[in-house]
Amino acid sequence: MSTQTLIYxxxxxxxSLYIGIAIWTRxxxxxxxxxxxxxxxxxxxxxxxxxxxxxxxxxxxxxxxxAFAGYxxxxxxxxxxxxxxxxxxxxxxxxxxxxxxxxxxxxxxRYYSKTARVVAVICLIFISFTYIAGQMRGVGIVFSxxxxxxxxxxxxxxxxxxxxxxxxxGMKGVTYTQVAQYCVLIFAYMVPAFFISFLITGNPIxxxxxxxxxxxxxxxxxxxxxxxxxxxxxxxxxxxGSKSMxxxxxxxxxxxxxxxxxxxxxxxxxxxxxxxDARKSAGWALIFIALLYTTAPAIGxxxxxxxxxxxxxxxxxxxxxxxxxxxxxxxxAWVDKNDxxxxxxxxGDAFAGSPDFTGETGKSGERLIANEINTASENEVYxxxxxxxxxxxxxxxxxGWVIALVAAGGLAAALSTxxxxxLVISSSISHDLLKQTFRPKITEKGELMAAxxxxxxxxxxxxxxxIYPPGWVAQVVAFAFGxxxxxxxxxxxxxxxxxxxxxxxxxxxxxxxxVFTFSYIAYFKLISPETNIAANWxxxxxxxxxxxxGMIINFAVAIGVSxxxxxxxxxxxxxxxxxxxxxxxxxxxxx
Amino acid sequence: xxxxxxPMPEPNGHPDQGNExxxxxxxxxxxxxxxxxxxxxxxxxxxxxAGILFRGFLDQFSLGGxxxxxxxxxxxxxxxxxxxxxxxxxxxxxxxxxxxxxD
Numbered sequence: 001m002s003t004q005t006l007i008y009x010x011x012x013x014x015x016s017l018y019i020g021i022a023i024w025t026r027x028x029x030x031x032x033x034x035x036x037x038x039x040x041x042x043x044x045x046x047x048x049x050x051x052x053x054x055x056x057x058x059x060x061x062x063x064x065x066x067a068f069a070g071y072x073x074x075x076x077x078x079x080x081x082x083x084x085x086x087x088x089x090x091x092x093x094x095x096x097x098x099x100x101x102x103x104x105x106x107x108x109x110r111y112y113s114k115t116a117r118v119v120a121v122i123c124l125i126f127i128s129f130t131y132i133a134g135q136m137r138g139v140g141i142v143f144s145x146x147x148x149x150x151x152x153x154x155x156x157x158x159x160x161x162x163x164x165x166x167x168x169x170g171m172k173g174v175t176y177t178q179v180a181q182y183c184v185l186i187f188a189y190m191v192p193a194f195f196i197s198f199l200i201t202g203n204p205i206x207x208x209x210x211x212x213x214x215x216x217x218x219x220x221x222x223x224x225x226x227x228x229x230x231x232x233x234x235x236x237x238x239x240x241g242s243k244s245m246x247x248x249x250x251x252x253x254x255x256x257x258x259x260x261x262x263x264x265x266x267x268x269x270x271x272x273x274x275x276x277d278a279r280k281s282a283g284w285a286l287i288f289i290a291l292l293y294t295t296a297p298a299i300g301x302x303x304x305x306x307x308x309x310x311x312x313x314x315x316x317x318x319x320x321x322x323x324x325x326x327x328x329x330x331x332x333a334w335v336d337k338n339d340x341x342x343x344x345x346x347x348g349d350a351f352a353g354s355p356d357f358t359g360e361t362g363k364s365g366e367r368l369i370a371n372e373i374n375t376a377s378e379n380e381v382y383x384x385x386x387x388x389x390x391x392x393x394x395x396x397x398x399x400g401w402v403i404a405l406v407a408a409g410g411l412a413a414a415l416s417t418x419x420x421x422x423l424v425i426s427s428s429i430s431h432d433l434l435k436q437t438f439r440p441k442i443t444e445k446g447e448l449m450a451a452x453x454x455x456x457x458x459x460x461x462x463x464x465x466x467i468y469p470p471g472w473v474a475q476v477v478a479f480a481f482g483x484x485x486x487x488x489x490x491x492x493x494x495x496x497x498x499x500x501x502x503x504x505x506x507x508x509x510x511x512x513x514x515v516f517t518f519s520y521i522a523y524f525k526l527i528s529p530e531t532n533i534a535a536n537w538x539x540x541x542x543x544x545x546x547x548x549x550g551m552i553i554n555f556a557v558a559i560g561v562s563x564x565x566x567x568x569x570x571x572x573x574x575x576x577x578x579x580x581x582x583x584x585x586x587x588x589x590x591x
Numbered sequence: 592x593x594x595x596x597x598p599m600p601e602p603n604g605h606p607d608q609g610n611e612x613x614x615x616x617x618x619x620x621x622x623x624x625x626x627x628x629x630x631x632x633x634x635x636x637x638x639x640x641a642g643i644l645f646r647g648f649l650d651q652f653s654l655g656g657x658x659x660x661x662x663x664x665x666x667x668x669x670x671x672x673x674x675x676x677x678x679x680x681x682x683x684x685x686x687x688x689x690x691x692x693x694d
Contacts, residue, residue, distance in 0.1 A: 066665075074664035078638045081669045085634045088676045089627055093683075207666060211655030221656025239650070239661045249643050256638075274694040276684060283676035290669045297665040580620055582687055582694040 003400030010404040022165030022173045033170030034101040040271040046284025048178035049268045052420035056138025059413035064388030066300030072241035075251040083259025088282030092269040094496045096278035097579045103263045104432040110495040111503035123487040124263045131480045132421040136466025138414040146407040159463040166419045181412035188409020192393045206298035234347035250545030258481025261489030264420040275582035303388045312345040316364040322394035331384035348377025426455035486513035486550025504565040509558025517550030619690040638668040
């Protein structure tokens, strides 16, 4: 069978699996729609959380980012896993014991205030939408490259699938589809990793391969070889980053705390039967996540070695097929600066910005670009970091079914995260805004209908953002974490651990954290991007890491304001006592 | 929209407000907090410490082909995170049983 047929087959099979599960697990009540009835087994919930969490960015982009950033890529590895420790130890069991449906539920009840609830809903919607647009875009990229359909059609197919199982099945449908999606995506990630690790080092376990010697007879370790080769070409050493220590520190911290404050992740822990299951489940989730996250740096390093070896000094006419495939998809470009027909890969940009193809072809058959050539660098190759994972099987000459598997895995990663985000958006609207705030008399049936309508509307908006991505989407997706760290995390944390925190303090804290972080990011990313250099940053902290400062501001403002205002009422103090002990978590339905 | 009128959900637990229960719950809580401090310290040391602040120092040692600081940043910290959560789960179950507060 041809690779293309295999891709259709694998993607088709995985999609029918998701739809089958959706039909099997329809939600019948709001409790099933919001939290899957609260009876999900901790290991299944761990898998679902892992799929929910690992987005198109984790699956498609992360190894590529690490491949080109080397040590600096560690911020994502530590940041996106360390957050689970924060979650398991400081938040999840208490929120499960609290036993309601949403994150704003907790904030609204703990701070005895509808204003606090609505502020939390605003933070949540803001965080979730910036995040979701990136997922739909990931779906579009996979479709256009592997299934040969236009990005728009790809996004629409993705929307239809998500619509089917998220709107019908609610959290229950999403949970069990996510379990299946985790299996698909981890298998798709690991298989090529085993192959490539074995090809390069002779050791099939990528985590060990990255610490082994390259089997090219040189006796060098993988990382040593990378350092040498890259320094020869004018790059910095792979094991040595270019970011400052304070920036690495702050970005890691913002990602960790942000992870713990992401509503679609937190809400997964509302679905297990007991408070102690929430802890267990976070542990399982992290094991499932760690499998991919400890493999990613190996894939990144191997991909970089492969890329350098197959591209540099190769004549364009003899370039491998994958190179031309991705060039056709606008994600690779080559400009023959010294007119020798060979591709020189060096440090520095080949030209300014992303490629602007003229539609004509050059002497060697390459697609010409209209960008301003960067004469300061000898580099002739432009490569989009996002292709590394998707192109890896082709670069390493792996069989067609592995390529097909990777396509299905990328889609599983993007769809599972999109569905999780859609659910928290819809439940915050139907439950927090309607039921708890503006339409308290709504019936359960009406609320369920409202949740489905809200989910549908959210899918349409997300799809629109995926098809017509505003320039700022790619710029701000990573900032969802900073915003979560600066707004929701401190409010939840103090709600559990700081009894005298009151509603005035929490509201003032959330607003000041959100406004500060948002303004800082907006200033450097949207208003005057040309000033976005280390010399202008506050304490040398980039917009990616500023969520930590926002969080500190949130804490400081909240504590200051709460000292000057009345302490929380007695019933709230009793509620805090009750969530602190695990015994007596609300009943759960078994399924 | 008026504030301050969100109805309290029925507390799920059983906070019968006897003094004995309170003292028991307090002791349980402070043992939990002590455990949290210890584990969060480990969490900080393996990631921010070994992977970032002391990476330069640790990189002079190596683990196979990994410089040690680099290993902590891209592999080791993640393994420790997993162990931390499972240790906490196990230890908390024991503490809860000790105070008869488990679920």
